[in-house]
Amino acid sequence: MINIRTRIHDNYSVEFKESFVVDAGYRKNDFAVNTWIFVPNSLDIHPDSYSKEQFYRDVKSNVRLKTPVYLLRDIAGGDAVPLGYLRDAMSVMAKAPDTANIAEYEYQIKMFCAISKSSIRDEVQHILEKREMEDILKSCDNYMGYINGLVQGYRSLEQIIDVPTAGPELRAHFSFGDEFLSYMSVYYSFKLIKLLEGNPAAERQSAALKDFVRDTGHYRSRKGFPAVSADNRKNNDRLIYRYGVLRKYVASDLFIELEKKKDGVAVEQLYYSIAAGVAMIFATIVTVIFQKSFGSFPILLFLALIVSYMLKDRVKELARYYFAHKLGKKYFDNKAVINIKDQKVGHIKEGVDFVSASRIPAEVLEMRSRSNLMPASTHILDEKIILYRKLVTIDSHLLAQNSVYPLTGINDIFRLHFTSFFHKMDNAEQWLDLLEKDGSISKVRANKLYFINIITQVKDASESRYHHFRVKLTRDGIKGIEDLSREETL
Numbered sequence: 001m002i003n004i005r006t007r008i009h010d011n012y013s014v015e016f017k018e019s020f021v022v023d024a025g026y027r028k029n030d031f032a033v034n035t036w037i038f039v040p041n042s043l044d045i046h047p048d049s050y051s052k053e054q055f056y057r058d059v060k061s062n063v064r065l066k067t068p069v070y071l072l073r074d075i076a077g078g079d080a081v082p083l084g085y086l087r088d089a090m091s092v093m094a095k096a097p098d099t100a101n102i103a104e105y106e107y108q109i110k111m112f113c114a115i116s117k118s119s120i121r122d123e124v125q126h127i128l129e130k131r132e133m134e135d136i137l138k139s140c141d142n143y144m145g146y147i148n149g150l151v152q153g154y155r156s157l158e159q160i161i162d163v164p165t166a167g168p169e170l171r172a173h174f175s176f177g178d179e180f181l182s183y184m185s186v187y188y189s190f191k192l193i194k195l196l197e198g199n200p201a202a203e204r205q206s207a208a209l210k211d212f213v214r215d216t217g218h219y220r221s222r223k224g225f226p227a228v229s230a231d232n233r234k235n236n237d238r239l240i241y242r243y244g245v246l247r248k249y250v251a252s253d254l255f256i257e258l259e260k261k262k263d264g265v266a267v268e269q270l271y272y273s274i275a276a277g278v279a280m281i282f283a284t285i286v287t288v289i290f291q292k293s294f295g296s297f298p299i300l301l302f303l304a305l306i307v308s309y310m311l312k313d314r315v316k317e318l319a320r321y322y323f324a325h326k327l328g329k330k331y332f333d334n335k336a337v338i339n340i341k342d343q344k345v346g347h348i349k350e351g352v353d354f355v356s357a358s359r360i361p362a363e364v365l366e367m368r369s370r371s372n373l374m375p376a377s378t379h380i381l382d383e384k385i386i387l388y389r390k391l392v393t394i395d396s397h398l399l400a401q402n403s404v405y406p407l408t409g410i411n412d413i414f415r416l417h418f419t420s421f422f423h424k425m426d427n428a429e430q431w432l433d434l435l436e437k438d439g440s441i442s443k444v445r446a447n448k449l450y451f452i453n454i455i456t457q458v459k460d461a462s463e464s465r466y467h468h469f470r471v472k473l474t475r476d477g478i479k480g481i482e483d484l485s486r487e488e489t490l
Helices: 052-058 072-076 081-095 099-128 133-161 168-196 200-223 233-251 265-294 298-330 362-370 396-400
Strands: 002-010 013-021 028-040 059-065 334-340 343-355 383-395 409-417 429-435 441-447 450-459 464-474 477-483
Touching: 002 450, 002 464, 002 477, 013 028, 013 383, 013 477, 028 362, 052 059, 052 343, 072 081, 072 099, 072 133, 081 099, 081 133, 099 133, 099 168, 099 233, 133 168, 133 200, 168 200, 168 233, 343 396, 362 450, 362 464, 383 396, 383 409
Parallel strands: none
Antiparallel strands: 002 013, 013 409, 028 383, 028 450, 059 409, 334 343, 343 383, 429 441, 450 464, 464 477
């Protein structure tokens, strides 16, 4: 199964989170993602102005394991699996702080924090999506019990490493997790406080959440963790930076380092060798024919040899072009191996090309035509179409063997930066004349918008679905993204 979520990451980029969930019933799981990007012709994006290398520079991709899913209420329990794994790892490390035990201790801290962050986020999002206030208030009461249980459960383990064998450097890892959890618990609690704000019926729950935030702030101060300050900008800047570092630290054991290599290199060289051989055969045949026909005329034979040599190079280039075109259909630009703890569990391939409308599936063209803002605008506006292909293969058995936690797949989080698209845009602000009731003329401001339509097809063994997004741009950056998806199972 493949899930896609998208959001605006910053003024100039859109983030796509593609989740590839394996089916444990099949050892080999293949996933395909085809993304068509429809670019207005006025932006002057075409093969001569926008190369493959530029596209890959505009794409930033992070591949990571899917965080194991646990409910917040389960983690908050004293016998929760993640807390149990962490407790065991800390106890073993405290008794024998060797390299392997230290690595496991650090790994379990990171996993507990990553799992906790996801569970807090999911619980809060679940509450935010509720409609009945009575249900919301009950869920907030539960949340307070869960969040207190989680942070107190983690902090209670600190005594395990309060021993001579665990030096300051080892205790610092636990402190990193403590600081991260205190920040995340406050961050998501604020979302609930804002939800309840101004509602008299929620006074008790709102007060409890605010007390939790204050208590956590006092705890952070005692521990020496930086906190938000109303009048200290440098402190707040450090806080943002520190949180970014902690976030990367916690997620580091989930991220997968990919070393991209060109795909189909051996086959490419074989085809190019065949092209050279075809050209040589052609030149040899021409030489033999002319030698038999004009052997007694040295000048004509000399000219024939020159012509055959010239044509040989052209035949070689035509053959190379033909084979390269064939390779482009079957092979990809890049290939990367997915390794977990030095074991290969799969691979990712990617490729990008400009394509014509004749090479696009009818379903995609129909979805694109339905999203036109003006009737018949397809016939008025020209677009260049970029096809970004991705093929992911995962061995579900090897994936499951690499962790004590249930690993269900990977996430490919990639950002598409549109900075290259802004160069040929008009000024963002446009002015329109308006005739007022008194006959005077005034000017009103409007944005000069450009629309990039992105249609993504996701395929696995069981289904094929489409997602349609429309990105609104001005020269000043991204103004919005709309989900126009009308998913179809084919």
